[in-house]
Amino acid sequence: MKRTIATHPVFRLLSGLPLTLIGLCLLMAQVIWGTLYQAGHGLFQAKTKIFAAWVYWLAEFIPLPGMRTVAALLFINLLAAVMFRIRHDWSRAGLLLIHYGLMMLLAGSVFAFPPIQESFLTLKEGEKSNLSLAYHQWELAGWRERDGGNRVMTMDAERLRPGQNVEWPLLKMAIRVQRCWVNCRRSGGKLEPMTAMDDPEENLPGGDFLVFSATGQENEPIPVSVFAGQAEPLAFDVKGSRFFLVLRLKHHVLPVTVKLLDFKRTTYPGSMIPRSFQSLVEVESGAGRFQALIAMNRPLRVKGYTFYQSAYSEDVSGAESSTLAVVRNPAGMLPYAATLLMFLGLVVHFFPRQGFRGRR
Amino acid sequence: MSIRNGVGFVLWAWLLLTVGGQTILPAAVETVSLDELQRLVVLENGRKMPLDSLAVNALRQISGRSSYRGQAALVWLARVLFTPEQTYRDEIFRVNEPALLPAIGIFSPPRPRYSCWDLSGALAPLEKLARQAADVNDKSRSPVENEALQLYERLDLYFGLLGSFQWALPDESLTVTDPEARRYLDLTEKQIRICFLDLAERSDRIASFAASLSGGKKTNVSPGQREIMRLTTRIDQLVLNHQGRPLRVIPTLDGGVGADGEEWLNPWEVLATGGLKDDAGRREITALVAAQRAFRNHDDVGFNAGLNAFNASVRGRAGGRLFAAGKIGLEIFYNRLDAFVRASWLYGGAVVLLVLALFIGAAWLRLTGIGLLAAGFVLHSGGQVLRMIIGGRPPVTNLFETFIFVAWVAVLLGMLLEASQKKSLGLISGGMAGIFLLFIAGRYTLNGDTMGMLVAVLNTNLWLAVHVATITSGYAGCVIAGIIGHFHLLQRLAHCPDRGRLASSARSIRAALVFGLVFTFLGTAMGGVWADQSWGRFWGWDPKENGALLIIIWLAILLHARRGGIISDLGMAAGSIIALLIVALAWLGVNVLGVGLHSYGFISGVARGLLWFLIVDLIFLAVTLSLARRRSG
Numbered sequence: 001m002k003r004t005i006a007t008h009p010v011f012r013l014l015s016g017l018p019l020t021l022i023g024l025c026l027l028m029a030q031v032i033w034g035t036l037y038q039a040g041h042g043l044f045q046a047k048t049k050i051f052a053a054w055v056y057w058l059a060e061f062i063p064l065p066g067m068r069t070v071a072a073l074l075f076i077n078l079l080a081a082v083m084f085r086i087r088h089d090w091s092r093a094g095l096l097l098i099h100y101g102l103m104m105l106l107a108g109s110v111f112a113f114p115p116i117q118e119s120f121l122t123l124k125e126g127e128k129s130n131l132s133l134a135y136h137q138w139e140l141a142g143w144r145e146r147d148g149g150n151r152v153m154t155m156d157a158e159r160l161r162p163g164q165n166v167e168w169p170l171l172k173m174a175i176r177v178q179r180c181w182v183n184c185r186r187s188g189g190k191l192e193p194m195t196a197m198d199d200p201e202e203n204l205p206g207g208d209f210l211v212f213s214a215t216g217q218e219n220e221p222i223p224v225s226v227f228a229g230q231a232e233p234l235a236f237d238v239k240g241s242r243f244f245l246v247l248r249l250k251h252h253v254l255p256v257t258v259k260l261l262d263f264k265r266t267t268y269p270g271s272m273i274p275r276s277f278q279s280l281v282e283v284e285s286g287a288g289r290f291q292a293l294i295a296m297n298r299p300l301r302v303k304g305y306t307f308y309q310s311a312y313s314e315d316v317s318g319a320e321s322s323t324l325a326v327v328r329n330p331a332g333m334l335p336y337a338a339t340l341l342m343f344l345g346l347v348v349h350f351f352p353r354q355g356f357r358g359r360r
Numbered sequence: 361m362s363i364r365n366g367v368g369f370v371l372w373a374w375l376l377l378t379v380g381g382q383t384i385l386p387a388a389v390e391t392v393s394l395d396e397l398q399r400l401v402v403l404e405n406g407r408k409m410p411l412d413s414l415a416v417n418a419l420r421q422i423s424g425r426s427s428y429r430g431q432a433a434l435v436w437l438a439r440v441l442f443t444p445e446q447t448y449r450d451e452i453f454r455v456n457e458p459a460l461l462p463a464i465g466i467f468s469p470p471r472p473r474y475s476c477w478d479l480s481g482a483l484a485p486l487e488k489l490a491r492q493a494a495d496v497n498d499k500s501r502s503p504v505e506n507e508a509l510q511l512y513e514r515l516d517l518y519f520g521l522l523g524s525f526q527w528a529l530p531d532e533s534l535t536v537t538d539p540e541a542r543r544y545l546d547l548t549e550k551q552i553r554i555c556f557l558d559l560a561e562r563s564d565r566i567a568s569f570a571a572s573l574s575g576g577k578k579t580n581v582s583p584g585q586r587e588i589m590r591l592t593t594r595i596d597q598l599v600l601n602h603q604g605r606p607l608r609v610i611p612t613l614d615g616g617v618g619a620d621g622e623e624w625l626n627p628w629e630v631l632a633t634g635g636l637k638d639d640a641g642r643r644e645i646t647a648l649v650a651a652q653r654a655f656r657n658h659d660d661v662g663f664n665a666g667l668n669a670f671n672a673s674v675r676g677r678a679g680g681r682l683f684a685a686g687k688i689g690l691e692i693f694y695n696r697l698d699a700f701v702r703a704s705w706l707y708g709g710a711v712v713l714l715v716l717a718l719f720i721g722a723a724w725l726r727l728t729g730i731g732l733l734a735a736g737f738v739l740h741s742g743g744q745v746l747r748m749i750i751g752g753r754p755p756v757t758n759l760f761e762t763f764i765f766v767a768w769v770a771v772l773l774g775m776l777l778e779a780s781q782k783k784s785l786g787l788i789s790g791g792m793a794g795i796f797l798l799f800i801a802g803r804y805t806l807n808g809d810t811m812g813m814l815v816a817v818l819n820t821n822l823w824l825a826v827h828v829a830t831i832t833s834g835y836a837g838c839v840i841a842g843i844i845g846h847f848h849l850l851q852r853l854a855h856c857p858d859r860g861r862l863a864s865s866a867r868s869i870r871a872a873l874v875f876g877l878v879f880t881f882l883g884t885a886m887g888g889v890w891a892d893q894s895w896g897r898f899w900g901w902d903p904k905e906n907g908a909l910l911i912i913i914w915l916a917i918l919l920h921a922r923r924g925g926i927i928s929d930l931g932m933a934a935g936s937i938i939a940l941l942i943v944a945l946a947w948l949g950v951n952v953l954g955v956g957l958h959s960y961g962f963i964s965g966v967a968r969g970l971l972w973f974l975i976v977d978l979i980f981l982a983v984t985l986s987l988a989r990r991r992s993g
Contacts, residue, residue: 017923017924017926018926020920021920021921021924021926024920027913028910028913028914028917031909031910031913032910034901034906035903035906035907038903043900043901046901047901051901118896267406268813269622269623270403270404270405270604270608270624271405271406271813273812273813273815274815274816275816275819276816277816296817296819296894297817297890297893297894299893306896308894308896310895325895325896327896327897329896329897332898335885335898336898339885339888342881343878346877346878346881347878350874
């Protein structure tokens with residue numbers, strides 16, 4: 001049965017070396033193009049348009065396979081090859097290990113599962129928080145003054161569309177989106193759309209909304225403009241209650257509370273060359289609290305989250321604050337396992353037989 | 361780089377050039393031995409090094425050479441420090457971009473190097489141009505602007521060194537003629553034009569004078585008081601000018617600055633902070649003064665005795681705690697050994713002899729060539745080991761060291777290939793890789809210290825050792841494969857190609873490519889692990905990562921295509937040359953892009969060199985490949 005399938009022209013094509021070579025050449029071209037593209041447009045655009053894309057639109061209208069498509073093609077090719085072309089015996093153990101490892105890597109890049117959550121946490125010495133902020137994803141958040149900030153409703157900004165209604169029954173409030181922009185500026189009291197920047201961290205979203213009380217949209221709506229660049233939340237009254245609306249960087253609730261006890265930056269004597277950056281933190285979780293030191297090359301891993309020393313700053317009064325990158329990567333061990341398999345495969349396949357003599 | 365704030369560059373230069381008096385003393389370096397001077401421990405850019413290293417680094421940075429008029433860099437530095445007035449006409453300042461000269465008012469035909477005297481009229485326009493260039497984004501700077509900044513940096517370094525001992529030399533601006541002021545300062549008859557040290561010794565009197573003047577508007581200020589007020593202003597100016605400048609040779613263990621309270625001061629700072637009141641401070645300053653005066657008087661014994669007393673005092677206070685005297689000595693030995701330059705000469709000799717042996721067939725030539733290569737390799741290894749011991753870190757920590765290390769692995773690979781093939785090809789290829797890569801490494805020494813301190817993220821011996829050394833070993837495999845690929849194509853152009861040699865070179869190419877693939881892959885994977893540990897992501901599409909990925913993909917393409925019979929040995933040879941070009945791009949080309957986490961350590965001129973290398977090699981490949989195909993087809 002297997003032999004029949006293996007000799008079928010379609011499977012021979014799928015498992016064949018020519019397809020492997022075509023896929024690798026395409027991959028190479030995309031890596032080159034993506035690297036050059038990155039120099040001009042930044043990493044985010046290169047990732048979005050090439051490295052993590054199914055389709056790359058050349059000159060905005062010619063569809064070419066994106067790197068994900070090529071990775072999928074190579075994955076299918078490899079799967080077919082290990083199923084139908086490469087014999088499973090001990091002499092090919094190394095070859096098989098290499099290809100299984102590669103399949104794991106390709107599968108990870110094709111399906112991007114599960115997604116990585118990246119955010120940051122900036123704390124002054126003595127401050128604590130269980131909320132980290134996204135780098136460039138925004139959310140529309142609303143709350144009532146009388147709840148004291150204990151009941152905050154949010155909606156991802158990227159999901160906002162003109163004409164859409166956002167219902168927040170707990171706040172007895174509904175919002176209708178009139179206009180919204182990924183990047184805009186305030187001019188003469190009005191919001192003006194602007195071209196989205198290559199670096200998404202430079203964008204400031206905004207929008208015009210109509211706010212209704214939840215008792216029904218028959219009430220007179222209150223028109224409001226919310227802009228990410230405004231320093232304070234927008235405050236307004238609906239039926240005697242004071243409401244706040246704000247477009248802010250998306251907040252992620254962490255399973256632990258982190259308190260910055262001390263930040264220490266050392267330089268080599270007589271120079272400004274940084275020697276180390278260290279944050280001494282106190283971590284509080286349901287199980288208790290403990291102290292940990294986070295430094296370069298020494299992250300803290302707790303409850304599926306990893307905290308890395310990322311940046312620091314000092315205000316005019318000399319108070320130091322530390323920024324920790326917070327990453328949740330459920331599939332973090334996948335590349336470790338895949339590369340280990342591949343390395344073992346390379347060693348087993350090449351060195352015992354070949355050494356430095358080359359294959360005759 | 362930063363442009364100095366405070367006093368202007370031109371004024372700064374003028375102040376220095378007028379210190380020391382107009383009397384030009386005869387050269388002292390011919391009669392004075394510099395044994396003790398080379399051992400002086402100095403802190404520069406966070407690193408404690410012997411003065412000998414500072415001399416070599418500074419002269420290389422300024423002039424592009426490690427010696428001046430056949431004399432060691434230390435001799436030049438000794439003259440700059442102790443008899444600065446003798447060095448104004450030393451032609452040491454290289455100007456790499458001739459278009460800069462008219463822009464700074466020099467209209468004479470370009471010369472490779474200029475003296476401080478030649479440039480004295482150009483300082484004002486140079487400073488203006490450098491300030492403008494500093495405000496421009498480094499990617500948008502013109503070659504003239506870049507050169508203006510670099511020349512400014514060279515002059516700044518020179519002036520910094522020039523002024524480091526001038527606290528002990530009479531200063532025109534510190535002339536005291538008023539009898540009242542002279543009485544108050546207790547100056548002798550001979551002390552008309554005094555030095556900063558003279559004032560530091562009278563700091564209490566000056567302080568009490570300043571205190572007596574403060575706290576009210578003085579209407580009747582006498583000429584003597586005015587003279588002292590002028591001196592106090594001048595003192596402040598001098599202290600400001602020399603703060604944070606070379607030479608930081610005096611450690612303080614009770615300071616609050618720097619790591620672990622460690623602080624090193626230059627003599628100006630010691631004098632300005634009342635260091636003479638401290639026993640150690642007075643002892644060390646006195647020893648330096650004695651050494652300086654002895655040098656100017658050609659007194660070899662006095663000079664070395666002064667420095668010996670200084671070194672003994674510093675080592676007694678700080679040796680073992682702040683620096684290891686053994687490593688200082690080892691670094692002096694490393695400087696003298698000049699291992700990599702000597703190794704490249706030996707590799708050059710070896711390659712010439714081995715190529716001659718191929719044509720002549722003389723066994724003694726081959727044996728001598730092998731001996732030279734082995735000697736070069738031993739020296740190369742020794743230099744590498746010395747650097748590791750001195751720095752206390754893995755072999756590859758910066759771009760300079762990647763060239764040194766890749767050259768070393770390439771020579772080793774060449775010898776291993778030779779052990780199995782015995783056709784001289786491995787040795788010649790290894791030797792050529794050694795010469796070429798050590799030559800490029802030499803260019804990087806012009807940037808200054810090659811053993812600079814590691815920034816925080818690199819300050820981890822484990823990952824530096826594992827990731828960087830592994831991936832650069834992969835580069836070495838591709839370099840060797842590429843060089844043998846060139847030979848393979850040339851062999852095919854011979855009238856009667858030796859089939860045995862062709863097969864041998866094809867096998868060598870394949871083995872080297874496999875080595876390159878395994879190590880580049882392993883290095884890349886280790887880099888991913890390090891990135892995951894440091895930044896929280898295994899792969900970030902950084903240009904350097906992409907460069908490594910390109911090497912892996914290309915090698916995978918070659919090996920699959922050869923295995924499937926899609927390409928022949930000729931195709932493998934051509935492919936190995938392309939692998940070499942990809943390595944060059946991954947190694948240096950990504951730095952041209954100026955983005956990503958690895959865009960460091962690029963020097964001007966390398967981009968042009970890289971481009972020429974790519975063009976010439978591609979032309980070579982196109983021509984030889986087409987001729988070889990025509991011949992075989």
